[in-house]
Structure formats: structure tokens, C-alpha cells
Amino acid sequence: METVYFIVGAVSVSVLFIVGWLVSVVSKQLKQIHNLETVVSNIEANDITESDVRGIVDSRVDKYSLYVDKRFDDSLRLSDDNFREINQSSSRQFENVYRDINELSKNLQERIYNNQVTNTRKVTDGDLQSEY
Numbered sequence: 561m562e563t564v565y566f567i568v569g570a571v572s573v574s575v576l577f578i579v580g581w582l583v584s585v586v587s588k589q590l591k592q593i594h595n596l597e598t599v600v601s602n603i604e605a606n607d608i609t610e611s612d613v614r615g616i617v618d619s620r621v622d623k624y625s626l627y628v629d630k631r632f633d634d635s636l637r638l639s640d641d642n643f644r645e646i647n648q649s650s651s652r653q654f655e656n657v658y659r660d661i662n663e664l665s666k667n668l669q670e671r672i673y674n675n676q677v678t679n680t681r682k683v684t685d686g687d688l689q690s691e692y
Contacts, residue, residue: 599612 602609602612
């Protein structure tokens with residue numbers, strides 16, 4: 561019998577908590593609906609107060625400001641990525657050019673050295689003799 565009273569009591573308490581929560585939610589929604597009805601009736605009566613206008617404008621400005629900030633951040637991130645890619649690409653190209661210049665310089669120096677060695681000749685009596 562005690563368990564029946566306990567279960568009935570627990571169910572009653574939980575039902576009261578649920579009813580209290582529902583009353584709280586409904587009263588908040590009723591307050592929001594009342595505020596909305598007041599704004600709508602002011603608009604319909606063409607009796608918009610300065611605070612109504614400021615509230616509407618501020619909410620729209622805040623929303624648009626967040627949109628602009630997001631777009632600006634996206635553009636900044638994209639431009640940073642593009643500049644980084646351009647910088648890396650140009651650095652690689654400059655390295656390749658310097659490497660090619662050094663290779664060409666080495667080849668030219670070797671050719672000049674080889675030309676100097678093969679062009680060394682002894683001249684006696686005006687006749688060219690064999691190369692060293």
C-alpha cells in the first residue's frame with residue numbers, strides 16, 4: 561500500500577512540475593505575442609515610436625553587419641591563400657631561373673677553359689705547330 565501512495569505521490573509531483581513548466585513556457589509566449597501585437601497595431605495605426613524604429617533598424621543593421629563581416633573574412637582568407645600561392649610559385653620559378661643561370665655559367669666557364677687549353681699553340685718560324 562505504501563508503494564502505491566509513493567507512486568501516486570511521485571506521479572502527482574511530476575505532473576505538477578510539468579504543468580508548472582508548461583505554464584511558464586506559455587506565459588513567455590503570450591508575452592512575446594502581446595509585444596508583437598503591440599508593434600503590429602502601432603504599425604497599422606501608423607503610430608510607430610522611435611524605439612520601435614530603432615529596434616527594427618538595429619536588428620537589420622546587426623544582421624547585415626554580421627553578413628558583411630563574414631564576407632570580408634572570407635575574402636581576406638581567399639586573398640591570403642592566393643598571395644601565398646603566388647609567392648610560392650614565384651619563389652620556385654626564381655629558384656629555377658637562378659639554378660639555370662648557375663648551370664649556364666658553369667657550362668660557359670668550362671667551354672672557355674676548354675677553348676683556352678685547345679687553343680694554346682707554339683709558334684716558331686711563323687708556322688703553327690701541333691697543339692699540346
